[in-house]
Amino acid sequence: MNTVPAWLPRPAVAALRLLLVLTALTGLCYPAAVWAVSRLPPLRAAAEGSPTVTDDGTVVGSALLGVDPVDPLAAEPTADRYFHTRPAGNAATPLGPGGPDGSGATPYSITAPELVSLVEERRRLVADREGVPVEEVPADAVTASASGLDPHVSPEYATLQVPRVARTNGLPEARVHELVAQHTRGRRLGFLGEPTVNVPLLNLAVQLAADQGGRRGGHDEVGGR
Amino acid sequence: MNPATAGLLQIALLLVALALSYRPLGSYLARVYDSPVHNRAERVVYRICGVDPEAQQRWTGYATGVLCLFGVSAFLLYALQRAQGVLPGGQGRPAVPPDTAFTTAIGYATNTDWQSQPPEVTTGNTLLLAGLTVQNFLSAAVGVAVAVALVRGLARERTDRIGNVWVDVTRGVVRVFLPLAFLGAVVLLVGGVVMSFAGPVVVTALDGAQHRVPLAPVAAIESVKLLGSNGGGLYGANSAHPFENPSALTNLVQVYLMLLVPVALLRTFGVMVGDHRQSRPLVSVVAVVAAAVLCLVWAVESRVPRGAAQVAGAALEGRESRFGVFGSALFAVAATGTSTGAENAAHNTFGGLAVAGLLVNMVLGEIAPGGVGNGLHALLVVALLAVFLASLMVGRTPEYLGKKIGRVELSAVSVAVLTMPLLVLTGTAAALALPTTRDALAEDGPAGVTAVLYTYASAANNNGGAFGGLDVGGGYVQVTVGLVMAFGRFLPALAVLRLAGAFAEQGRSPVTAGTLPTTGPLFGALLAGVAVLVAALTFLPALALGPLAGALG
Numbered sequence: 001m002n003t004v005p006a007w008l009p010r011p012a013v014a015a016l017r018l019l020l021v022l023t024a025l026t027g028l029c030y031p032a033a034v035w036a037v038s039r040l041p042p043l044r045a046a047a048e049g050s051p052t053v054t055d056d057g058t059v060v061g062s063a064l065l066g067v068d069p070v071d072p073l074a075a076e077p078t079a080d081r082y083f084h085t086r087p088a089g090n091a092a093t094p095l096g097p098g099g100p101d102g103s104g105a106t107p108y109s110i111t112a113p114e115l116v117s118l119v120e121e122r123r124r125l126v127a128d129r130e131g132v133p134v135e136e137v138p139a140d141a142v143t144a145s146a147s148g149l150d151p152h153v154s155p156e157y158a159t160l161q162v163p164r165v166a167r168t169n170g171l172p173e174a175r176v177h178e179l180v181a182q183h184t185r186g187r188r189l190g191f192l193g194e195p196t197v198n199v200p201l202l203n204l205a206v207q208l209a210a211d212q213g214g215r216r217g218g219h220d221e222v223g224g225r
Numbered sequence: 226m227n228p229a230t231a232g233l234l235q236i237a238l239l240l241v242a243l244a245l246s247y248r249p250l251g252s253y254l255a256r257v258y259d260s261p262v263h264n265r266a267e268r269v270v271y272r273i274c275g276v277d278p279e280a281q282q283r284w285t286g287y288a289t290g291v292l293c294l295f296g297v298s299a300f301l302l303y304a305l306q307r308a309q310g311v312l313p314g315g316q317g318r319p320a321v322p323p324d325t326a327f328t329t330a331i332g333y334a335t336n337t338d339w340q341s342q343p344p345e346v347t348t349g350n351t352l353l354l355a356g357l358t359v360q361n362f363l364s365a366a367v368g369v370a371v372a373v374a375l376v377r378g379l380a381r382e383r384t385d386r387i388g389n390v391w392v393d394v395t396r397g398v399v400r401v402f403l404p405l406a407f408l409g410a411v412v413l414l415v416g417g418v419v420m421s422f423a424g425p426v427v428v429t430a431l432d433g434a435q436h437r438v439p440l441a442p443v444a445a446i447e448s449v450k451l452l453g454s455n456g457g458g459l460y461g462a463n464s465a466h467p468f469e470n471p472s473a474l475t476n477l478v479q480v481y482l483m484l485l486v487p488v489a490l491l492r493t494f495g496v497m498v499g500d501h502r503q504s505r506p507l508v509s510v511v512a513v514v515a516a517a518v519l520c521l522v523w524a525v526e527s528r529v530p531r532g533a534a535q536v537a538g539a540a541l542e543g544r545e546s547r548f549g550v551f552g553s554a555l556f557a558v559a560a561t562g563t564s565t566g567a568e569n570a571a572h573n574t575f576g577g578l579a580v581a582g583l584l585v586n587m588v589l590g591e592i593a594p595g596g597v598g599n600g601l602h603a604l605l606v607v608a609l610l611a612v613f614l615a616s617l618m619v620g621r622t623p624e625y626l627g628k629k630i631g632r633v634e635l636s637a638v639s640v641a642v643l644t645m646p647l648l649v650l651t652g653t654a655a656a657l658a659l660p661t662t663r664d665a666l667a668e669d670g671p672a673g674v675t676a677v678l679y680t681y682a683s684a685a686n687n688n689g690g691a692f693g694g695l696d697v698g699g700g701y702v703q704v705t706v707g708l709v710m711a712f713g714r715f716l717p718a719l720a721v722l723r724l725a726g727a728f729a730e731q732g733r734s735p736v737t738a739g740t741l742p743t744t745g746p747l748f749g750a751l752l753a754g755v756a757v758l759v760a761a762l763t764f765l766p767a768l769a770l771g772p773l774a775g776a777l778g
Contacts, residue, residue, distance in 0.1 A: 010275070011286075014391060015293035017274040019301065019363065022398055026362040026449075027355040030403060034410040034445035038420035046417040049426075049440050049468065059428050064417075064467035067436050082432070089543065089571070100425075100439045102343050103462035105543045105571030107667035107693040109675070111532035111775060114668075115574075119536045139539035140546055146465030146553075146570045152546040191226060191234040193473020194549035203431060 052200050055208060063200050066151035068097035077129040081168045083161050083206065085199045086140055087122055088148030094121045098148030105146045119143065130160055152196035155184050169210040179205045232523065232551035235477060239555075242481050243488055250485065251492025251504075257400045258373045258393060259497060270395050281386035284726025287374055288719055290390030291367055295334050295715065298360055303330040305356045314351030316424055321347060324699045328707035333357050335714040336364035336596060337689040338450070338457030338566060339706060341697040345439045345460045350422065357457060358446050362406070365453025365486075366397030368598030371718045372490065375602050376497045378725030379626050382732050387725045401486070402453055409448035409482050416475035419468040420444040443468055451482035454596030456566030456689045464556065464569040465545050476552050476569060480559045487563055487594040490601045498626055506749035507604050513753055514586075514593035519558045521582040522575065526550050530576025543574030543693075554579070561586040564596030566689030573676065573693035577776025580675055581768055587682045589760045590645055596687060602721045604752075606641045608743070609634070609724075611755040615741055625743060627733035634727050640720040645685045646763040648709045652681035653767065656702055665696040671778060675771035680706065685713035 038047035045051070050063040061067060066085035088098030089106030108115040122142040127134040138156040158180045166176040183202040186195050263271070263278050271278045282290070306326035309315045321329065325342055332339030333356070348357070370393035377387050414420055421440040429435050441459045447469055450457060460466040470476055491511065495504030526540045527550055534540040544553045553570035560567045561583045572583055586593060590603045613630050616623035623630040630638070656662045656677050666673040676694035683690050684706045697703055734740075742748060 011289050012293045012297060014274045014276050015290065016297045018270070018294070018391060018394065019297050019359070021270050021273050022363055023355055023359045026398065026403065027359040030362075030406065031354050031358065031442050031445040033407060034414070034448075035420055035422065035442065037411055038414050038444065043414045043420075046471075047414060047420040047444070048423065049419050049421060049438050050417065050471075051428075051438070059426075061428055061430050061436070062438050064419075064471050065438065066467075067430065086546065100437050101346055103345065103460045103466050104343070105462070105465070105693055106574060107696070108533075108573070109668060109672035109694060109775065110530055110534050110540075110542065110574050110576055111778070112668050112672060115533040115542065116536050119533045119542070123537075139537045139541050143533070143537045143539075143542040143544075146543050146545050146568070147460075147462035147467060149462070149467060150545050150547075151467055154546060187226070187231060188472060188474045191231040192477055193547045193552050196546050207431060 052204050054204065060204070061200055063198060064151050065100055066098065066145070066149050066199055067100060078131060078164065079168055080129065080164065083153075083158060083165055083199050083202050086150050086153060087142075087144045089144030090148055094118055095125055098145075100149060103147045103149055105148065106144050130164055132160065136160065151198055151200055153199055155180070155195055155197055158184070158197040158199075158202070165206060169206055171206070171209055175209060176206065179209065228527065228549070228551060232555075235551065235555065239477060239481060239484075243484055246485060247489055247492055250489035252496055254401065254489060254493040255496035257396050258388075258493070263392070267392075267395055267399055270399075271391065274391060276389075276391040278389060278392045280389060282389055283385050284374070284387055284722045287387055287390045287725075288722045291371065291718060291722070292715065294363065294367055294394065298334040298363060299330045302333055302356050302360060303327060305352055306330065309349060309352050312349070312351050315349035318347060318349045322699060324703045328703050328710075331707040331711050332689060333360035333455075333457060334364060335687050335710045336368055336453070336455060336564070336599070337684065337687040337710045337714070338455045339684060339689045339710060340457055340691070341703060343461035344458065345441070350424075350442065353446065353459070354442065358449065361446070361449045361453050361455040361457070362398050362402050363394070365402055365449070365455065365597045366394045368454070368596055369397050369401070369486075369490065370394050370598065371721055372598035372601040373497070375605055375721050375725045376494050378728035379628060380498045381729045384729050385726060387722070387729050402449060405452050405486070406445075406449040409452055410444045412478055413444045413447055413475060416478060417471040418444040418447055418475060439468070441468070447479075448482065451479050451565060451567060452486060452597075454483070454487065454563050454565045454599070456560065458567065464567045465571075470569055473547050473549075473552055476548050476556060479567070479569075480556055483559045483563045483565045483567070484594065486597045487600045490598065491594065491604075494601060494605070500744070502744035503626065505744055506746070506752055507608070509746070509749040510604065510753045510756065511592065511594040514589065514756070515558065515562050518562065518582045518586045518593065519555065522554045522558055522579040523551060525576040525579040525582070526554050530579070533574075534576070540576065543571030545569065557583055558586060560690060561688060562591070562593040562595070564591040564599055564686055564688045566683060568690055571693050572679070572690065573672075577671075577772045580679070581772035581776065584675075584679060584682055584768060584772060585760065585764075587686045587688055588646070588649065588764045589756050590642070591686045591688070592756055599687065603641075603717075606638055606717075606721065606724075607756045607759070608752055609638050610642060610759070611748070611751045612741060612743065613638070614755060615751055621739055621741060624734055624740060627736065628728045628731050629734065634724055637720040637724040637727065641717040641724075642759060644716040644720075645713055648685040648713050649678070649681045650763070650767060652685065652705060652709050653678045656681070656705065659701060661700065662695075662702060665698065665702065667694045667696070671771055671775035675775060678767055678771045681709055684709040687714050
């Protein structure tokens, strides 16, 4: 047997060739195979980003992206029509909406005075907007998410926003509570994660209810394009 | 159900899943690397590469192959980033600036996946798939190959050959990571993870404002990002981004994917050296360290740390609603313990002691259970050190699995153990001494020290997790992080391959009454003690200046 294999003087060439072969295999064939699976009808809508679609078929966002509709601090906060998501830690304003172009969190440590005063400021702003005492504002309303795009809020924060949303959309509070309940999900399998309310889907449902003058009825909220 | 019960149930489900895969996957991996048979696809690969799959290499030849793979990978990845502006499929993204491209190239070729820019803005699909994803497979396979070479050194006798690097790497990709990644991707797709080539789509929201929906081929990359201890995500927020990790269910799947291969490799070791019992002390050390760190982080977080968390009422700053406090703590411990460096929460917003726990998880040398391959060889190196110290204490010849730990072996062990602390501590100290670093910090004081320490610990351990609070723009930190990643990966890898060669050449001493047993709980305790001792002696002062001072201050 030849003790010095022929490739030994050229391991770099072998490495380069292996890299190119693997590029075809793992950089081309593999993602193509996963993509093909994602085209299966039950997976397709999620693979395309779980778009939120209005009644007339227009895509208005994603059920997974908590991009706040309108500035969370409108000129007249109490006239604001929407449920709001959690603040974004990398935004310019305290309640500022996150941008899908730059997901991320606050740069501050948990004991930073800047962060403490930011949390206090958010508490005051949310309390003013909802017209409630500051003690009633839940923790998730005053803390920024890790992505800045968290589509969920706690059931407590959603409930806090119900009176304002009902009033500004001309809907009975009971109807809005009902919509919140429809978009609330408990822990997965009973023990995974936390109970959450999906805000993008909830806003869509509220708008539909308002447009229909409170008429009841089911409709497609998530679908393919 | 209260949060504590829910958390315990999550742990139970995770442990059951890991226990179920431990034996079959561990044994399968042993067969993959011990099998003399090459399948047809692999033969084609070897023919294209012009290598002889039957040729066994010395440790030097094996190491040359590892270094050459790194060299061509880093070089091509750098070129690909610099050429992004003119490449097809760049989606209009410009070339990556030279210093960022340098660090990213080294980061992905060393299994670190360091990213200092939001990928959703800088990285087009071609670079993502032909560049970064390929390295996610290749660097993982190289990591396992180095560990397997060391195990072979321990298993073989009187030979100077420790395997064939081309065969080991090819099999790692073709027989291990490709099938596992495909299965993982399908599970993630079912869980609602995005997989689209439609690119960023602009939509008009309910209120009339326009924003982009950053669609990307996520599921394919997400799966291998976690399975291969890579950690480089599609978005700046990494696994916190709802497109990468849309629910608490996918979150637990992601934690499992991170732990799957590193845990199974512990069994592979026992199978390959022909004694299952040798895996036991390693498994118990991994379990004890991981459990201790998880308990610490969970306790700190669920009791609501001081500062902003207390003002808000819960430790939710920097966390996603759907994961909650426990889901974030579990993910953080798994990601720092496996050198994955993925994040589903902002680690800078954890309480001081919790951050210390995550840092300890890294500076123990990534052994709980460590990255794919890296974790196993780091554990074995600590085992060798433990055997050596114990034997010194009782006056026996230090032997592990019948292999003597002599001068050459101990020198290699020392290099493997001391490289990381040296890189982390000098890197941190030098960076802190520069005024430019202090300008890039969001905060002064302990939080600033923590941010810099975390950055270099993450780089030297090939973790890749970023810590908010240090703006790694261009320049000094960016470039030194790149160098630290390269040395942190390959100096220990060379030492490990040297060890493999030295052990393979030895015969095997017979087991006598004087042999230190390395299968029982006593050895497990010794192993954990040595790991903690080494880390404590080297890192306690640095930890005291950073997270511990932050927790006390």
